Amino acid sequence: MNLAQLGEFGFIERIRQAVRETAESGVRIGIGDDCAVLELPPGELLLTSTDLLIEEVHFRSEWSDWRSLGEKSVAVNVSDIAAMGGRPRHLYLGLAIPSDRPLADLDRFLEGFLAAADEYGALLVGGDTCGSPGPLMIAVTVEGATPADQVIYRSGARPGDGIYVSGVLGDSALALRCLRDGLPPEPELAERHHRPRARVALGRALAELALPSAMIDVSDGLLADLGHLLRASAAGAQLESPRIPLSKSFRKALAADPALMELAMSGGEDYELLFTVSEENQSRLTALSGGVPVTRIGTVTTADRGLRLLGPTGRERPVDARGFNHFGS
Amino acid sequence: MNLAQLGEFGFIERIRQAVRETAESGVRIGIGDDCAVLELPPGELLLTSTDLLIEEVHFRSEWSDWRSLGEKSVAVNVSDIAAMGGRPRHLYLGLAIPSDRPLADLDRFLEGFLAAADEYGALLVGGDTCGSPGPLMIAVTVEGATPADQVIYRSGARPGDGIYVSGVLGDSALALRCLRDGLPPEPELAERHHRPRARVALGRALAELALPSAMIDVSDGLLADLGHLLRASAAGAQLESPRIPLSKSFRKALAADPALMELAMSGGEDYELLFTVSEENQSRLTALSGGVPVTRIGTVTTADRGLRLLGPTGRERPVDARGFNHFGS
Numbered sequence: 001m002n003l004a005q006l007g008e009f010g011f012i013e014r015i016r017q018a019v020r021e022t023a024e025s026g027v028r029i030g031i032g033d034d035c036a037v038l039e040l041p042p043g044e045l046l047l048t049s050t051d052l053l054i055e056e057v058h059f060r061s062e063w064s065d066w067r068s069l070g071e072k073s074v075a076v077n078v079s080d081i082a083a084m085g086g087r088p089r090h091l092y093l094g095l096a097i098p099s100d101r102p103l104a105d106l107d108r109f110l111e112g113f114l115a116a117a118d119e120y121g122a123l124l125v126g127g128d129t130c131g132s133p134g135p136l137m138i139a140v141t142v143e144g145a146t147p148a149d150q151v152i153y154r155s156g157a158r159p160g161d162g163i164y165v166s167g168v169l170g171d172s173a174l175a176l177r178c179l180r181d182g183l184p185p186e187p188e189l190a191e192r193h194h195r196p197r198a199r200v201a202l203g204r205a206l207a208e209l210a211l212p213s214a215m216i217d218v219s220d221g222l223l224a225d226l227g228h229l230l231r232a233s234a235a236g237a238q239l240e241s242p243r244i245p246l247s248k249s250f251r252k253a254l255a256a257d258p259a260l261m262e263l264a265m266s267g268g269e270d271y272e273l274l275f276t277v278s279e280e281n282q283s284r285l286t287a288l289s290g291g292v293p294v295t296r297i298g299t300v301t302t303a304d305r306g307l308r309l310l311g312p313t314g315r316e317r318p319v320d321a322r323g324f325n326h327f328g329s
Numbered sequence: 330m331n332l333a334q335l336g337e338f339g340f341i342e343r344i345r346q347a348v349r350e351t352a353e354s355g356v357r358i359g360i361g362d363d364c365a366v367l368e369l370p371p372g373e374l375l376l377t378s379t380d381l382l383i384e385e386v387h388f389r390s391e392w393s394d395w396r397s398l399g400e401k402s403v404a405v406n407v408s409d410i411a412a413m414g415g416r417p418r419h420l421y422l423g424l425a426i427p428s429d430r431p432l433a434d435l436d437r438f439l440e441g442f443l444a445a446a447d448e449y450g451a452l453l454v455g456g457d458t459c460g461s462p463g464p465l466m467i468a469v470t471v472e473g474a475t476p477a478d479q480v481i482y483r484s485g486a487r488p489g490d491g492i493y494v495s496g497v498l499g500d501s502a503l504a505l506r507c508l509r510d511g512l513p514p515e516p517e518l519a520e521r522h523h524r525p526r527a528r529v530a531l532g533r534a535l536a537e538l539a540l541p542s543a544m545i546d547v548s549d550g551l552l553a554d555l556g557h558l559l560r561a562s563a564a565g566a567q568l569e570s571p572r573i574p575l576s577k578s579f580r581k582a583l584a585a586d587p588a589l590m591e592l593a594m595s596g597g598e599d600y601e602l603l604f605t606v607s608e609e610n611q612s613r614l615t616a617l618s619g620g621v622p623v624t625r626i627g628t629v630t631t632a633d634r635g636l637r638l639l640g641p642t643g644r645e646r647p648v649d650a651r652g653f654n655h656f657g658s
Contacts, residue, residue, distance in 0.1 A: 051423075
């Protein structure tokens, strides 16, 4: 059976049957009407984000298996909810599919998508499907919710706040570098690139305790995303490069080629949480974590100091908060 | 200036500056953080729908101007909110853009998108942009809201209910037929194809009075969308083909080629409201309208009768509720 035989409505029905709705989810209707109809918990704010994943731009089918791609499509989108301290609730999946794509691949993609949705406590409640005369295109929208007094914006960082990041940085970019060079990445690196995890539990824990003054997720790269946060907060920062958390595999590669440090700073697709915490709240940080380590990597300064990098020799230099630019050369 | 010079973040900033936010909109933050953060009116349900528009599938750049395409991208999405009886509030725009696309075209697209958003009372509060190695791809998500007791589903049609449709059918499909044949469509037809209108005001008026027992918008074609409504309602229907409302331009073309009736039945992209009304509510219908005419075109029957078409000679025949199938041949 291929997609043309199954048809558009057959494919949608196949998706609908794969989704398990739960009574307590607040979903009045999911797939199967003109809109999804949804209740939000009383007093909570709605958080919404949308992401595109385009074949040959964000992924290559020869590098990633379909199940992982489904998982990743959810994780990168849900990561934006985590970065506000929210809880994901509803997912929407738009798929523009080249006509030669085997149904088995799409089934694996959906399997991964639904497994990840389940992991993060979100339901697939809508979407759109059509043919594509070009690459496979995936458009995902996520809706989450959170109590109004627990939203963490990018704009609250103040001079003196510590700058923290969860997990480790650079693994995903290093894996991509290997793939582009035609070398198999170490399994630890490949896993981080193909199956990133959104830090929903950590984001919720931080927001419930109102610890971060500002937060963002690292999708464009540490420098670029820190730049976004600093601009929104009208602040500057001193980053200490020796403190940037790296995995064992990354350290090994770095020992052979010190220039790889660039990937940890600007690589992107880490999906870790980058946040700032005031002096008085920093002692309360150690109490939480719970699996995911958080590392202090610098200090917020006044805006006029810009973004400065303190290297291993103690020398400080200004850096440009540039990240991945989709339209640049 | 082209897109590569402006850059991804420059393009997003350009969009952000073009959006006028209003204080009463309930938008805590729109473009500029990881998520949009939004308030819904207390006691209202969230309605969400998402649509893809792919170049060479849904539109061709040589047939439509960019401003109209921006307007249409909003209208087709907002039409799903109208079909539930809701009010649109927030829009999200995903754009995968071929690198050779002039910035002036994108500006015209945005102009149309924002003008239509304004017309329907919705704000652009988020999105995603990236390059496309293939066609231009547009992914739009809309969120609306409505009081919980005013949502109109597809599933409430009961035997004996009248079947109604707003406006006229077939114009958009006839315009597309002309364009495909290399003939210029009549201006009235072209307008309906390139600049369809979502029936938000009519949908709200119907929902406030709780008149429809079921409702859907006509995007896949009358027969297909009536089929969706009947399946959801576990009902059948008798459609009276002489009652199907047609424009002057359509009637003129039909007189020359009676086979065009097929386009009014199955053409799609009308974005009119198709709804059912119980016997006792039908007298209250005339009171409302207000610009958009509504026409009774048939009667809901029991499911076992299926979908039957009563022709001009009084002969009745079963029809297949087939519509546009994106993966079919």
